[in-house]
Amino acid sequence: MPKREKKQDNGDSEKEADGPILYEDPPDKLTSSSGKEYTLKITSWNVDGLRAWVKKKGLEWVCEEDPDVLCLQETKCSEKQLPAEIRDMAAYPHKYWACSNDKEGYSGVALLSKSKPLSVTYGIGEEEHDKEGRVISAEFPSHFLVTAYVPNAGRGLVRLAYRQRWDVAFRAYLEGLAARKPLVLCGDLNVAHREIDLKNPKGNKKSAELLDAGFTDSFRHLYPDTPYAYTFWTYMMNSRAKNVGWRLDYFLLSHGLLEALCDSKIRSGAMGSDHCPITLLLAQ
Amino acid sequence: MPKREKKQDNGDSEKEADGPILYEDPPDKLTSSSGKEYTLKITSWNVDGLRAWVKKKGLEWVCEEDPDVLCLQETKCSEKQLPAEIRDMAAYPHKYWACSNDKEGYSGVALLSKSKPLSVTYGIGEEEHDKEGRVISAEFPSHFLVTAYVPNAGRGLVRLAYRQRWDVAFRAYLEGLAARKPLVLCGDLNVAHREIDLKNPKGNKKSAELLDAGFTDSFRHLYPDTPYAYTFWTYMMNSRAKNVGWRLDYFLLSHGLLEALCDSKIRSGAMGSDHCPITLLLAQ
DNA sequence: CTTTGGAAG
DNA sequence: CTTCGAAAG
Numbered sequence: 001m002p003k004r005e006k007k008q009d010n011g012d013s014e015k016e017a018d019g020p021i022l023y024e025d026p027p028d029k030l031t032s033s034s035g036k037e038y039t040l041k042i043t044s045w046n047v048d049g050l051r052a053w054v055k056k057k058g059l060e061w062v063c064e065e066d067p068d069v070l071c072l073q074e075t076k077c078s079e080k081q082l083p084a085e086i087r088d089m090a091a092y093p094h095k096y097w098a099c100s101n102d103k104e105g106y107s108g109v110a111l112l113s114k115s116k117p118l119s120v121t122y123g124i125g126e127e128e129h130d131k132e133g134r135v136i137s138a139e140f141p142s143h144f145l146v147t148a149y150v151p152n153a154g155r156g157l158v159r160l161a162y163r164q165r166w167d168v169a170f171r172a173y174l175e176g177l178a179a180r181k182p183l184v185l186c187g188d189l190n191v192a193h194r195e196i197d198l199k200n201p202k203g204n205k206k207s208a209e210l211l212d213a214g215f216t217d218s219f220r221h222l223y224p225d226t227p228y229a230y231t232f233w234t235y236m237m238n239s240r241a242k243n244v245g246w247r248l249d250y251f252l253l254s255h256g257l258l259e260a261l262c263d264s265k266i267r268s269g270a271m272g273s274d275h276c277p278i279t280l281l282l283a284q
Numbered sequence: 285m286p287k288r289e290k291k292q293d294n295g296d297s298e299k300e301a302d303g304p305i306l307y308e309d310p311p312d313k314l315t316s317s318s319g320k321e322y323t324l325k326i327t328s329w330n331v332d333g334l335r336a337w338v339k340k341k342g343l344e345w346v347c348e349e350d351p352d353v354l355c356l357q358e359t360k361c362s363e364k365q366l367p368a369e370i371r372d373m374a375a376y377p378h379k380y381w382a383c384s385n386d387k388e389g390y391s392g393v394a395l396l397s398k399s400k401p402l403s404v405t406y407g408i409g410e411e412e413h414d415k416e417g418r419v420i421s422a423e424f425p426s427h428f429l430v431t432a433y434v435p436n437a438g439r440g441l442v443r444l445a446y447r448q449r450w451d452v453a454f455r456a457y458l459e460g461l462a463a464r465k466p467l468v469l470c471g472d473l474n475v476a477h478r479e480i481d482l483k484n485p486k487g488n489k490k491s492a493e494l495l496d497a498g499f500t501d502s503f504r505h506l507y508p509d510t511p512y513a514y515t516f517w518t519y520m521m522n523s524r525a526k527n528v529g530w531r532l533d534y535f536l537l538s539h540g541l542l543e544a545l546c547d548s549k550i551r552s553g554a555m556g557s558d559h560c561p562i563t564l565l566l567a568q
Numbered sequence: 569c570t571t572t573g574g575a576a577g
Numbered sequence: 578c579t580t581c582g583a584a585a586g
Contacts, residue, residue, distance in 0.1 A: 048570075048571060048586080049570080049571045049572065051571090051572090052570080052571060052572085053571095074571090074586085076571065076572055076573095077572090103572095103573090103584090103585095104572075104573055104574095105571075105572035105573050105585095106572075106573095106584090106585075152585080152586060154585080154586085155585080155586080234569075234570095234586085235569035235570050235571095235586090236569050236570090237569085238569095239569095274569085274570075274571095274586085332577080332579075332580060333579080333580045333581065335580090335581085336579080336580060336581085337580095358577085358580085360580065360581060360582095361581090387575090387576095387581095387582090388581075388582055388583095389576095389580075389581035389582050390575090390576075390581080390582090436576080436577060438576080438577085439576080439577080518577085518578075518579095519577090519578035519579050519580090520578050520579090521578085522578095523578095557580095558577080558578085558579075558580090
């Protein structure tokens, strides 16, 4: 057998023989396992720059999706700089914005709601962690909703020590809230929960395990073995077209909310960022 | 007479009653005053970023114009970063590049020629002035061609003192060359020669008078009274559409070349920069 | 590769 | 307003 016909397969190949394996989000499940219809729809999206995302029609997708609450991460935008389209958006009368105190155009999250929360707080109560505009918490009658943009450990893990301090503090913060009311945490948690949650687990070990600490990853709870379901693809190397991605965006639920869970969706088709939106359907 | 019908005219109004007064470049004059046909065509263009200008099809306009020599200013591009389209352009086998030593993406000029110059030099022989890549000089059999991007005095004239040192040194440099051979100087001289050369002379006094120092402004020589002929319009306030501009780009000739002058053109229609190109036709 | 603010024009 | 590089992801 001539050498040229010998087939190589060392397990490292990036090529998919018959094209990339894409992920198709199945039809939404509109009822919980006990048969209750969903009454609350929450969408979370790391927009990677709110202003660019608005220009790329991100808000039009939101109008189609029409969630009750919209959580955004990496807005990179102070309140003064908000595009009028979202600043004045009538569908969400209750809007809350956080941004980095120091660095302009860095980090930042937002929470927009159709109904008025009982109360809203910013940060997690520790100065070191609250100056970058990474967390907004809203109390609703039956639950807390927390949206977070968890710090990236940085290229070469330059910020790993900070991330580890964050993880400890953030977990304590969430446990404090969850002791009072059921809790939904959503956002870019900047961690791939399990090996199945990223395309190349060998080269991409991420630390940090807030998950499995009293909260349930709603998507993985419903779809324990579904592979190729990612929410982030680097803009580099045409990764999104090849579906070489990571699942970094989550809805985590405190255990009491599991019976209300109808579906946890990954809207892979929505464009406008290097992340796609995710949507939670809850019956309560 | 009711007040509302009273016509205001305090001389400061920016509005043109019947729209802006545009400038139409007349047909090219192909012969000198003594009837000789032009044999040399030189185009000069401040491209305000070579890479953006190439994307905006600046090179396609150059191919149409087809000058013998092409001089570019504000290339903001190191040789390594040159787009292949211009780096490998076959029409100009002889290419010379200068860029800022310190600041990446700042200043920079280029000279591209169909015929090979006898020699080419960079700068004006003074360290203070030569580190920003502002001058290339090419010696041809019958003349020197110098292209220059003269330093802007800066917002609020923060760099006025430097500019004044430059003016002295640059004038001495040109006089040295002109003593040896006829000289053509082209480029963005960052000065409006006379009041007629900018739209709002009252608010825009520029200093610096290299002009009238042994060199002739070829355009003004041929068209002493033609107004509204500008080569630069700020991107702000829709200035180009309103033709609120300045004439900052020139072909200056040493006196011996005046008899060879056929035409000095302002190609106001060419887009791709906040400056338009200018073209010189010479019979020699 | 793409976002942002900042320097410069 | 638009260029570019830097920092960040």
